[in-house]
Amino acid sequence: MTKLSVNINKIATLRNARGGNLPDVVKAAIDCERYGAQGITVHPRPDERHIRYRDARDLKPVVITEFNIEGNPEPRFIDLVLEVKPHQVTLVPDAPDAITSNQGWDTIKYRNHLSDIIAEFHKHGIRTSIFVDPDPRMAEAAALTGTDRVELYTESYAAGYHADRQKAITPFVESARAATAAGLGLNAGHDLNLDNLRYFVQTIPGILEVSIGHALIADALYYGLETTIQLYLRELKPWLPV
Numbered sequence: 001m002t003k004l005s006v007n008i009n010k011i012a013t014l015r016n017a018r019g020g021n022l023p024d025v026v027k028a029a030i031d032c033e034r035y036g037a038q039g040i041t042v043h044p045r046p047d048e049r050h051i052r053y054r055d056a057r058d059l060k061p062v063v064i065t066e067f068n069i070e071g072n073p074e075p076r077f078i079d080l081v082l083e084v085k086p087h088q089v090t091l092v093p094d095a096p097d098a099i100t101s102n103q104g105w106d107t108i109k110y111r112n113h114l115s116d117i118i119a120e121f122h123k124h125g126i127r128t129s130i131f132v133d134p135d136p137r138m139a140e141a142a143a144l145t146g147t148d149r150v151e152l153y154t155e156s157y158a159a160g161y162h163a164d165r166q167k168a169i170t171p172f173v174e175s176a177r178a179a180t181a182a183g184l185g186l187n188a189g190h191d192l193n194l195d196n197l198r199y200f201v202q203t204i205p206g207i208l209e210v211s212i213g214h215a216l217i218a219d220a221l222y223y224g225l226e227t228t229i230q231l232y233l234r235e236l237k238p239w240l241p242v
């Protein structure tokens with residue numbers, strides 16, 4: 001079954017709005033796991049406007065499920081990941097001033113760059129995933145970097161879901177096929193929510209992990225964190241009808 005990794009950046013954004021430690025990011029991670037999350041994701045950015053580098057260090061000893069650190073592999077990020085040694089690092093080509101991740105890697109153009117970074121992470125036993133657009137060529141080229149997985153960037157799927165979900169998912173089906181044929185594991189994330197999640201994981205079986213932040217934390221305002229996580233986990237059960 002697909003694992004749910006909760007991206008807790010928005011908890012840090014709320015905390016940072018006041019300058020104190022409320023809500024407590026470490027407590028939130030522990031609680032997400034208590035409520036059933038199978039992973040915790042953080043995305044530190046150079047300006048530390050959401051998750052701080054210090055948070056990643058503090059989270060390492062308390063995360064008992066899977067710890068995923070995602071971000072642009074600039075030198076400070078690489079040093080952090082090598083120090084913290086999460087289970088997985090997800091490489092994202094986001095510009096420092098981007099509001100959120102807004103594109104996947106061009107794995108053809110950046111093949112050598114990515115290969116070097118991935119080799120370094122592998123030396124330290126850290127699994128790697130590369131964030132890619134839904135383009136089978138990007139998945140195929142990703143495999144040449146030596147990465148373990150790709151994360152399919154699902155923004156366009158989410159944006160097109162209500163108009164025509166079959167059309168919206170087609171490039172993802174093709175990319176997933178290419179990635180699997182090349183021997184890569186599959187993750188997915190961005191803008192997944194309680195409406196669009198089930199159709200995605202049922203149409204593309206074999207998604208190992210989804211990482212979800214914005215919609216999940218927004219839903220928690222209404223339903224509470226425990227109920228919200230249960231609702232997302234229910235969507236991942238493969239036997240429920242779409």
Ligand code: PXP
Nearest residue numbers: 043101189190191211212213214
């Ligand atoms: N995957 C990656 C690589 C991301 O950058 C993000 C957002 O930080 C997500 C998944 C989660 O997206 P969302 O917050 O829309 O659920």
